[in-house]
Structure formats: structure tokens, C-alpha cells
Amino acid sequence: MLGVLELLLSHSLVSASVASSLTQGPANPAASAEKEEAKRARDAFDGKRYPEAAARYEDLWASSREARYLFNAAMARELAGHEAHAYFHLQRYLARPTMMAAEQEKGLGRLNDLKQRTVPLRVRSTPGAELTLTLELKPSGAPTDVGRVPVKAEPEISKSVALSDEPGVYVIYVEPGTWTVSAAAPGYPPESGEVLVRSHEKPSLDLFLKAEAPAPMPVTVTFSPPAAVAGGIIVTTEGPGEPAQYTVPPSGELTIPLPAGTRLLRAGAPGFESRTLSVSTTGGSQALTMELTPRGVSGARDSRQQFSHGLKIGGGTVLTLGLGLIIIGGAGFQPSYASFDEPCETEGAFCYKPGAHRALRNALWLYDTGAILAGAGAAALAYGVVSGRKPAGKQWKTQLGVGVGLVSLGLVAAIASHAADDGLEDVIYRPTPGLKHGALGGLITANVLGFALIGSGAALIVLSPVEHKLFGKKKNARVHARISPTLSLTGAGLNMRVGF
Numbered sequence: 001m002l003g004v005l006e007l008l009l010s011h012s013l014v015s016a017s018v019a020s021s022l023t024q025g026p027a028n029p030a031a032s033a034e035k036e037e038a039k040r041a042r043d044a045f046d047g048k049r050y051p052e053a054a055a056r057y058e059d060l061w062a063s064s065r066e067a068r069y070l071f072n073a074a075m076a077r078e079l080a081g082h083e084a085h086a087y088f089h090l091q092r093y094l095a096r097p098t099m100m101a102a103e104q105e106k107g108l109g110r111l112n113d114l115k116q117r118t119v120p121l122r123v124r125s126t127p128g129a130e131l132t133l134t135l136e137l138k139p140s141g142a143p144t145d146v147g148r149v150p151v152k153a154e155p156e157i158s159k160s161v162a163l164s165d166e167p168g169v170y171v172i173y174v175e176p177g178t179w180t181v182s183a184a185a186p187g188y189p190p191e192s193g194e195v196l197v198r199s200h201e202k203p204s205l206d207l208f209l210k211a212e213a214p215a216p217m218p219v220t221v222t223f224s225p226p227a228a229v230a231g232g233i234i235v236t237t238e239g240p241g242e243p244a245q246y247t248v249p250p251s252g253e254l255t256i257p258l259p260a261g262t263r264l265l266r267a268g269a270p271g272f273e274s275r276t277l278s279v280s281t282t283g284g285s286q287a288l289t290m291e292l293t294p295r296g297v298s299g300a301r302d303s304r305q306q307f308s309h310g311l312k313i314g315g316g317t318v319l320t321l322g323l324g325l326i327i328i329g330g331a332g333f334q335p336s337y338a339s340f341d342e343p344c345e346t347e348g349a350f351c352y353k354p355g356a357h358r359a360l361r362n363a364l365w366l367y368d369t370g371a372i373l374a375g376a377g378a379a380a381l382a383y384g385v386v387s388g389r390k391p392a393g394k395q396w397k398t399q400l401g402v403g404v405g406l407v408s409l410g411l412v413a414a415i416a417s418h419a420a421d422d423g424l425e426d427v428i429y430r431p432t433p434g435l436k437h438g439a440l441g442g443l444i445t446a447n448v449l450g451f452a453l454i455g456s457g458a459a460l461i462v463l464s465p466v467e468h469k470l471f472g473k474k475k476n477a478r479v480h481a482r483i484s485p486t487l488s489l490t491g492a493g494l495n496m497r498v499g500f
Helices: 002-022 029-046 050-064 067-079 083-094 101-116 155-161 226-231 301-339 356-389 393-419 424-429 437-471
Strands: 119-126 132-137 151-153 169-174 177-185 188-197 204-208 217-224 234-238 244-247 253-258 262-268 275-280 286-291 480-487 492-499
Touching (some): 067 083, 083 151, 083 155, 119 177, 132 155, 132 169, 217 226, 234 253, 275 286
Antiparallel strands (some): 132 177, 217 253, 234 244, 234 262, 262 275
């Protein structure tokens, strides 16, 4: 049977070679070299050195892409006992876009004969597109091992052996033995498996490719404050896969290679609250910042900082406005000295003409208004500085009490400076020849200080319950305060009642 097969294949080989020689054009160096190589291949075939003939015809096919060499290589492989190799050569031969009917009939005949003497191996693999299959037979010591090389089917050939009604299934006709089959596709690491092929069986092999993981992307995170970095910040990555831990170096910058996707970075340091940061690595390398918060600061820290920052700005503005009014009052008070008569009976006393009290009254009005604003602004500014570092907490009642006390002292000072004998009421509305310069300065100082205390105390009375209402634990706290001043020409008093 094998002798008849060799005779038939040899006759086909000769016919193909002769037909080719009749169509060759004028001789040239490349054509001469090809003709010499074709002669060596034919000589090897005629000498039954089929592995050598197959290798020569395969080289001729690779360099010239002439179909006759591919067909001859298939016949040489088949006679060498390399049926799987011959099977793929015939599949490639029949897959040509242009082919005469006689060539197709001859190729199909050889393919069908080959299928009768081999075993169909089913290979299931995904993905199906652009799949490259490689088959290698384990040596068994048989004569057919001579010249055997791995069989490689590129994507265009693997498609020709795929089943149209079963996506991802490939049927390859091979000779019996132990085969190692590998599957590879762009973007997928290759997968391989081993299968034992016996005659009159239908073996199968599954090779499912998994997508290749993209390269990790570097993410650089800069940590603060320096105290947390010095204490040692530990960063843990959380997400798909195993978590990983990193220690932030003294520079405060840490570069972490993260796989594609979304990960959580959890950072913590002794004495600081832990913090998480969501990082998406779909857009390449990134540079981020992370600031840790000292432990013990409530969650309302950011809002309180905004609150305290606003108090600093507003308090500074009000303080500046109040000081400006005091300066304007002082400037307005100076011209009133021209209204005093000179000399007085008492040296250093004030003797002034009628109408001079108007200038004094306007100056004192500016003094008092400016003092209230300056006091309130100074209290708000100081409160903002303290509140940004330490929350009110349970101290708000104490702060409220201090505010009430300051208002009380301010009212006493203001009332005393106005209502006392030879006070500002007397200075403004009637001649006071016995009043000296020092006494007038003391009255004005006491008056301004009193109104400044009223402004600062009023600011504390307002701010302490407001901060407690916004950031304290007791959201429904209420404050009731009743202040009843008592005024007379000879003295002043203040009745106070505060309820919580």
C-alpha cells in the first residue's frame, strides 16, 4: 500500500514540476538559484529522503510563494510520516484565493485520503480570533521522528480548520502519539496542554486563554504634615487581589505601582487619624497629595476651621473699623480746645465758651462706637484663633459667663464715667471750671474702656453658643440671659440673671 502511495505521489510531483518548468521565463540569477534548489529537492524526493525534500520545498515556498512547492512539501511530509504537518500544508494550499479547478480537485483528493489515515483532534480555545496553534509530537524512537519539526498554524490557517457551527473549536488531523498543543493570541499569554492520540478514538483538548494583565502604573503620593511623616506612615493598598503595605520614606513621597483599575490607599500614622484615598489607574502615572489629621480632632474640623477663619477675617475688619472711629473721634475732639476760655481761675482746668459741648458730644459718640466695634472685633479675632485649635466643647458655658462678666464691667465703667459727679455728662452740658486735664483724660479712658468691654463681652455671648450649636454635641442647647442695669446720678448698678 505504501509503495502504491509513493508511486502516485511521485507521479504528481513530477507533473507539477514539469508543468512549472514550461512556464518559466528568461534565465536570471534568482531563477537559476531557485531552479537548482528545486532540482535538489526533487533529487531528495526521488531518493526517498522525504524529510530533506520537505524542508527544501518549504524553503522554496517561503521564498517564492509558488503553490507547487507547497503541494510538493505536503506530499514529502506525508511520505515521511508527518501527517499533521502535511495536513496544514494542504489546508494552506486550498486556502489560496486564486486556484484552478484541477488544482482544487487534486488538493481535496489528497486531503481526504490523508483524513482516512489520521485521527481528528478537537481543540477548544478562546479567544477564537487571531489564534496561532502549535503542535509538537513527543519522540517515540520511530523512524518517522527523523526530520520532524513542530507544526505551526498561523491565524489565517487556524481559521481554515475551525468549525463554523462550533465557535472556538478546531479539528486537526494528526498521527497517533503524545502531542503537546499550544495556543497563543495577541494580548494573551500562551496556554499549552498535552493529549494522547490513539487510533480509532476522538481525543479533545481545552485551552482557554486568559487576558494578559496590563503593566502597573506608578502613582506618586506626597504625604503631610511632617510630624506624621516623621512618626512613620504605613500605606495599605486595598482592592482586587492581595493587599500590599508600604512605608513612606522620610522625604514624604511614596511611589506605588498599581494595576489597572480602582484601588483604595489607606494611610495611618501614630497619633493621626487614618485616611483613605480612591485611585483610578486608567490614565497612566499620577501625582497625588494626602494630609493626615491629628487624632482627637472631631469630624467637624474642616467646618470649624472655616468658621474660625471667617471669624479671624471678620474680627480683624471690625477691629480696624473701630480703631479708625476712635482715631477720627480724637481728631474731631482736638478742635474743641479752641472753644475753651483762657485763662481759668484754676490752672489746668477747662473753661470753655457756650456751644463747645457739641464738639465734645460728637467726639464721644465716635469714641464709644469705635470702642464697641474694636472690642467686638478683638474678641472675635481672638475667638477665631482659639476656636481653630480647640473646639468649644463643654467650655462654652464658661465662655458665655466670661462674656456676661465683661459686659457687666463695661456697663459699670461706662455708666460711672458718664453719671458720676463731674462726669462726662457734666463736662458736656455745663461749664466745669474745676475739671482738670488729667481728670478729663481719666473719664474718657474709662468711658472708652467700658464700651470696649461691652463690645468684647457681647461678642463672646453671641459666639460661644453659636459655635456650640454648630459643632457641639448638644444641638438643642438654649441660653437665657437677663440684664437689668440701675442708673442714678450718684452711682450705678447691674442686676444679671443667666439660665442654661
